[in-house]
Amino acid sequence: MRQSWLVVLLLIVSGNRIAVGEEVVPSPFDSDQVRFVDLSLALNERTPVWPGERAAPFRLETIDTLEKDGMLAKAFSMPEHLGTHIDAPNHFVAGQPGVEKITAAQLFGPGVKIDMTLKGEQDADAMLSVADLEAWEKRHGAIPKGAIVLLETGWGRFVENTARYQNRDAMGKLHFPGYSPEAAEWLVREREVRGIGIDTMSVDRGVSAKFEVHHVVLKAGRYALENVTHLEEMPARGFGVIVAPIKIEGGTGGPTRIWGVVAK
Numbered sequence: 201m202r203q204s205w206l207v208v209l210l211l212i213v214s215g216n217r218i219a220v221g222e223e224v225v226p227s228p229f230d231s232d233q234v235r236f237v238d239l240s241l242a243l244n245e246r247t248p249v250w251p252g253e254r255a256a257p258f259r260l261e262t263i264d265t266l267e268k269d270g271m272l273a274k275a276f277s278m279p280e281h282l283g284t285h286i287d288a289p290n291h292f293v294a295g296q297p298g299v300e301k302i303t304a305a306q307l308f309g310p311g312v313k314i315d316m317t318l319k320g321e322q323d324a325d326a327m328l329s330v331a332d333l334e335a336w337e338k339r340h341g342a343i344p345k346g347a348i349v350l351l352e353t354g355w356g357r358f359v360e361n362t363a364r365y366q367n368r369d370a371m372g373k374l375h376f377p378g379y380s381p382e383a384a385e386w387l388v389r390e391r392e393v394r395g396i397g398i399d400t401m402s403v404d405r406g407v408s409a410k411f412e413v414h415h416v417v418l419k420a421g422r423y424a425l426e427n428v429t430h431l432e433e434m435p436a437r438g439f440g441v442i443v444a445p446i447k448i449e450g451g452t453g454g455p456t457r458i459w460g461v462v463a464k
C-alpha cells in the first residue's frame with residue numbers, strides 16, 4: 201500500500217514521467233517533453249559483417265520502379281546478426297524462445313548506461329567486471345530491477361571503418377572490449393535485467409572463443425543487443441529504452457530499432 205502511494209506521489213511530482221517498475225523515466229507518450237535518441241545504425245552494404253566464410257553483407261535490390269511499374273519497391277537480404285540487432289535466447293541455447301516470442305513487456309524498460317570507454321581505450325581486450333558495476337552503483341545508485349543495460353566501450357566511433365571496428369590481429373582474432381561472464385551473471389541474477397546491449401559486434405569480448413556472456417544471458421531467457429550506436433548521447437540513468445526487433449518466426453535474432461527516451 202505504502203509503495204503504491206509512493207508511485208502515485210512520484211507521478212504527481214514528476215508530471216511527464218512514468219514509473220517502470222521501481223524506476224521513474226520520461227514518458228514516451230509525452231512527445232513535447234522528451235527526445236528520442238535513435239540507438240540503431242542505418243543498414244547499408246558497408247555495415248560491418250561478422251567475419252567468416254558464410255558472412256554476407258546487407259543487400260538491397262530494386263524490384264519495381266515508378267517509371268516502369270508505377271511504384272517503387274525493393275527487396276533486401278542480410279544475416280540475422282548484422283547491424284544493430286537482437287540476439288534471441290535460441291541463438292545459443294536449445295529449447296529457448298525465438299525472436300518472435302520475446303514479449304512486448306521485455307522490450308521496453310528503464311535504461312542504464314555504463315561507460316567503460318577509458319578502460320576500452322587502454323586495452324582492446326578489456327572486460328566490464330563486477331567491481332566496475334559496484335563502482336557504478338556507488339556513484340549512480342542501484343541498477344533498477346528489469347533494466348536494459350547498455351555498455352559504452354567507445355567502439356561505436358569506429359563503426360564506419362570495418363577494419364578498425366573488428367580490430368583483427370595477424371591471426372584473424374578480433375579485439376574489442378565486452379562484458380565479463382561474471383558481470384553478465386551478476387546483472388542477470390542480482391539485478392534481473394531485461395537485457396544487455398553494447399556498442400561493439402558482440403556482448404562477449406572480440407577474443408572470446410566460448411561466448412560465455414551469450415550463454416549466461418540467453419540461457420536465462422534474456423536478450424543481447426549488439427552494434428548499438430550513439431551511446432555517448434545517453435545519461436547514466438533516468439531514461440527509457442524501447443527495443444523493436446523484426447518478427448521472424450523461429451528467428452535467432454534480427455535487425456532492431458532501439459530508442460533511448462530522454463527528458464528534453
Ligand SMILES: [Zn+2]
Binds near residue numbers: 281285286287
Ligand atoms: Zn547477434
